[in-house]
Amino acid sequence: MAQVTLRKIIKKYDEVLAVRGIDLDIVDKEFIVLVGPSGCGKSTTLRMIAGLEEISGGDIAIGGHVVNDVPPKDRDIAMVFQNYALYPHMNVYENMSFGLKLKKTPKDEIDRRVKQAAQILDITELLDRKPKQLSGGQRQRVAMGRAIVRDPKVFLFDEPLSNLDAKLRVQMRTEIKKVHQKVRTTTVYVTHDQVEAMTLADRVVVMNAGLIEQVGTPNDLYHSPITKFVAGFIGSPAMNFIPCQLEQAAGALNIRLSDKLSFPVPADRTARYTSQVGKANLVLGLRPEHIAETRPHTEPNQHDFDMMIDVVEPMGMETLVYFTLAGAEICGRVNPNAGAVAMQSMKLRADLSNMHLIDDGTGKVL
Amino acid sequence: MTNVAITDAPSTRPAYGSMSSDRRWALRWSYFFLVLFAIFFLMPPIYMLITSLKTSQEISAAGNPWWIYNPTIENYLELLTQNHYLTFFRNSAVVAVCVVIITMLISVIAAFALARMKFWGSATLATGVFLTYLIPETLLFIPLFKMFAWVNETFDIQLMNHWWTLIILYPTLTVPFATWIMIGYFASIPKELDEAALIDGATWMQTLTKIFIPVALPGIIAATIFTFTVAWAQFLYPLAFTTSTTELVLPVGIITTLIKGDVFNWGQIMTGALLGAAPPLIIYAFLMDYYIAGLTAGATKG
Numbered sequence: 001m002a003q004v005t006l007r008k009i010i011k012k013y014d015e016v017l018a019v020r021g022i023d024l025d026i027v028d029k030e031f032i033v034l035v036g037p038s039g040c041g042k043s044t045t046l047r048m049i050a051g052l053e054e055i056s057g058g059d060i061a062i063g064g065h066v067v068n069d070v071p072p073k074d075r076d077i078a079m080v081f082q083n084y085a086l087y088p089h090m091n092v093y094e095n096m097s098f099g100l101k102l103k104k105t106p107k108d109e110i111d112r113r114v115k116q117a118a119q120i121l122d123i124t125e126l127l128d129r130k131p132k133q134l135s136g137g138q139r140q141r142v143a144m145g146r147a148i149v150r151d152p153k154v155f156l157f158d159e160p161l162s163n164l165d166a167k168l169r170v171q172m173r174t175e176i177k178k179v180h181q182k183v184r185t186t187t188v189y190v191t192h193d194q195v196e197a198m199t200l201a202d203r204v205v206v207m208n209a210g211l212i213e214q215v216g217t218p219n220d221l222y223h224s225p226i227t228k229f230v231a232g233f234i235g236s237p238a239m240n241f242i243p244c245q246l247e248q249a250a251g252a253l254n255i256r257l258s259d260k261l262s263f264p265v266p267a268d269r270t271a272r273y274t275s276q277v278g279k280a281n282l283v284l285g286l287r288p289e290h291i292a293e294t295r296p297h298t299e300p301n302q303h304d305f306d307m308m309i310d311v312v313e314p315m316g317m318e319t320l321v322y323f324t325l326a327g328a329e330i331c332g333r334v335n336p337n338a339g340a341v342a343m344q345s346m347k348l349r350a351d352l353s354n355m356h357l358i359d360d361g362t363g364k365v366l
Numbered sequence: 367m368t369n370v371a372i373t374d375a376p377s378t379r380p381a382y383g384s385m386s387s388d389r390r391w392a393l394r395w396s397y398f399f400l401v402l403f404a405i406f407f408l409m410p411p412i413y414m415l416i417t418s419l420k421t422s423q424e425i426s427a428a429g430n431p432w433w434i435y436n437p438t439i440e441n442y443l444e445l446l447t448q449n450h451y452l453t454f455f456r457n458s459a460v461v462a463v464c465v466v467i468i469t470m471l472i473s474v475i476a477a478f479a480l481a482r483m484k485f486w487g488s489a490t491l492a493t494g495v496f497l498t499y500l501i502p503e504t505l506l507f508i509p510l511f512k513m514f515a516w517v518n519e520t521f522d523i524q525l526m527n528h529w530w531t532l533i534i535l536y537p538t539l540t541v542p543f544a545t546w547i548m549i550g551y552f553a554s555i556p557k558e559l560d561e562a563a564l565i566d567g568a569t570w571m572q573t574l575t576k577i578f579i580p581v582a583l584p585g586i587i588a589a590t591i592f593t594f595t596v597a598w599a600q601f602l603y604p605l606a607f608t609t610s611t612t613e614l615v616l617p618v619g620i621i622t623t624l625i626k627g628d629v630f631n632w633g634q635i636m637t638g639a640l641l642g643a644a645p646p647l648i649i650y651a652f653l654m655d656y657y658i659a660g661l662t663a664g665a666t667k668g
Binding site: 050051052071072073077078079081082083084085086087088089098099102103146150 | 556558559561562563564565566567568572576577580581583
């Protein structure tokens, strides 16, 4: 059993608070991803779990034992670094067995574990090569192998794919997921790439400015963000934020985006939003896929409107269209065959059943 | 003028392949200066070699100084059999080897601590180490004499006029510089490497011996070469602190025993200097490959 528990973790550098009191429960065998923009404290948090940074306050427990003052080597963790950190003068086998040798593990046991890990990662034929003879992806595998052979309670990954090119990154992402499915070790993974976070995680922890914004499954975060930050951070292209006002008209609620444009609020949300009528600082959050080209059949909560398209970006399976509404640049996803042309008017359809209403003052999703 | 320059340009510089033509010219210039420098720096040792193969009469005769009319190995035989030359050589060798060992032991460990174990005042200490190197050695004579006198009075140990005293003295010159070089090398090793070692369960000492020393080997060899050269060629300290013939090291020994009053035994002086220059030369030749080779390649993203 290797659950990891963080309680009110604080990290102070001189007078700057890098991590401002976070609570997190990571259950056994879980793959958890810490994601956020640079400087949000995610790497610091990971390094505190590893024991590479001292904590300024709070408690960290691994497997039920508080490890605040336990040195890294006694925490039974393994870490994979962004720049691999392979020992350059050792070959792959020596790199992977270094930790076990220091622990005075019997030779045949080391051999068995290294060969097994090499097999999992498909690097058996590289065992006698030096790191400089390996490609970036191979080095990353070796770094993972070094972690696997130690059979730790927790794997820690610090942006392990950031140094790889885009294609290899996708490939290694799948590899990491496969490895986790095989070894089922509790994993904490740090990345700034929300796609990586979404694809890998059992649960994603979105961090911002030293605090946790939201913890949840990838789908939770995508469909029910609780703050504007999470709504904007998760998903690519990012969610559109359109300044709006809420109006009451004949028992129904209307969202007014501009003088000419307003949409009725979906009936199931009317009760939730009634108290917001007339308030300032309201923002409508709508994902690009909920702004598409118009279609013959109308469904509930879908509303057509005409828009002058500024920019068209064909992506192959879809086309992104950009236009300006209420001073905000808005992105929509339309069918490649919908005939989107830049600087021409187009009939679009907004689907409000997945809308979010956000209080821009507090940053909370209402 | 400008018009002429513009119209002339295409004829001297072809429009196509100008990259390779640039490169060719750069190469020509580098060869030119390299040859110039090689001649300039090789002239003295060649002159030494020529002179060492001449008799005293031929050296003082007004012939072509670059030609040997009656080659002889008399100087070599005499120097290696009769004089104290071998004693000087042994003193120099023992001093240099001991100084290298002491210096590397101190400076590698010191540099590791200063570069990696961020403790209170480590940055100031690192600068302090370098500053001590900037103090001219000539300024240290009198304080050192005073210290030796105090040691003599207090512990009744005579440090003056012993070749082994130099083993204590030279590290004052070599340790600061070697430490400074090593700090630079250790600082260039990615931080993640010792963090990985730390997580793998290595102690500080194991991180140093199993990771840092192998990875920073080029730096260690550079520092070793430097230390050896300083210890081998040091002139002022032995001149000031040793006087008896049996306690002298090579540089001082050669000039004190081979110059009698105003009589310069040029043949033997040149022979002695040439033989004395051999050990550093041999060490350079053997370690040069390591010195140049970078071992850190592949540790992190290449």
